[in-house]
Amino acid sequence: MSSSTSSSPVIIVTGASKGLGLSTLAILCGTPFSARVVCISRSHSDDLLLFQKMYPDQILLVRGDVSVRATSQEAVDLAIKTWGRLDGIVLNAGSLGPLNRIADVDVKDVESLFSINFSSLIHTIQVSLPHLRTSKGSVVMVSSGAAEADYAGWGAYSASKAAMNSLCRTLANEEPEVFSIAIRPGVIDTDMQADIRLRGEQHMAPDAYAKFKGLHTSGALLPPAWPGYVLASLAFNPKTAREQQLSGKFVQWNAKELEEHQNPMSLRK
Template sequence: MSINTVAIITGASRGLGREIARQLLAPENCVITMARSHDAELVAEAAKLNAKLQPIQSDLANPAAAQRAAMQIANALPEGAQRYLLINNAGMVDPVSLADGLDQPAAITAAFSLNVTSVMLLTAAFLKAVKPRQADSRIVNISSGAGRNATTGWGVYCATKAALDHYTNVLAAENHGVRVVSLAPGVVDTGMQQAIRSASPSDFPNVDRFAQMHDKGQLASPQDTAARILRYIARDDFGSKVLDDIRQYD
């Protein structure tokens, strides 16, 4: 059977990334997942559907590990697919603190490594692998409204997502023959949201707003958001707007 889509998804062991991977599982697709932990349930579901799934365990907050994962992509991307996707979904919100408390270099470095450095490394490998194939190739960098609006207590998170947005603008300007979008997914009911709600108000003054959104059922589900993102990726005009927000689409 010929391959329709080869999709690489980072942060795929839980939340939005896992749901995107799950919805892509099909006999005609090849799904490559990257996460720190092994997801036995996703492997079992892929086997049940006779779907091709290649899990890669990697801590992308470690630049050396991210580089090894990037090399695996470059060396093992299946040939002959109609479409190649790279969905850079992995991300972290920590450390959460007002600016005068951002004094832990290891935590700051880990956030930049995961949210920005790993994206650059994986993208470089993806571009090198897909360029000779002349296939329809698309990159989605999962960004955040935090990269476009200052949020008190999220100095690191806002900075990394702003960097991700601007890096995506550079990718588009360089015109590698690959369509790229930095996409804000809205507020999704994931483990990251649980972590946000557990933050101290002294570090994150907006914590009550996020708690109220959860209590009032205003968080989008990972299932619905993943489906909307996959419909968005399949659009003929994908890439025409480099910085975008899934909430603008049905």
């Protein structure tokens, strides 16, 4: 494929086959952004393949394990070879991992989770940074309220997201020309929530499990497109957030500071 002469930003999205990642991809490719996107995913879902057919000149697919450095390198190389630039990365790929209490969890399962939720971030950031420095681009990390919570059974997941937030702070300090932000996307209607409802009761406190189950029953889970729009906007052009000195911060998706990056159709939660 030959290089494009378009000036539209080029973004890498990890975990793009479903849920929040897929919504972010769809928003980036559509109006008003019309970005070009390299997607990293472990599998190619029917919905992802459909979007590629809809936007054949805007979407490139890389199939692989994001915890393997070569996968991120392939995505960066593809972006540069095809479009000659890289303007942002959305680090969305993640796993809930082992739901088990600290006394009982298998450390090997914790290490596996950290390879996905934390170490993979460093792989993707490292291979992207030479190009993001040139473009003064953005690193958008999908964090979680669990980073500041103490849900029983979630120790590994919560720690991995807290580590992400720490990484974001440090990256912003070390790379001042690259905008970095960790977004708390709220409780979204995705497969992760279904996993919590399926596996959580055995390990979580009854009130915490009831809370998450109740959000589903009452229809209070967020559509992925709401926080997805914010992720897309920050990756596409973080100018306003940069001016507000939000680089390195952990910010709720619908915070007042991100108002200019939210879809006006989204209702505040």
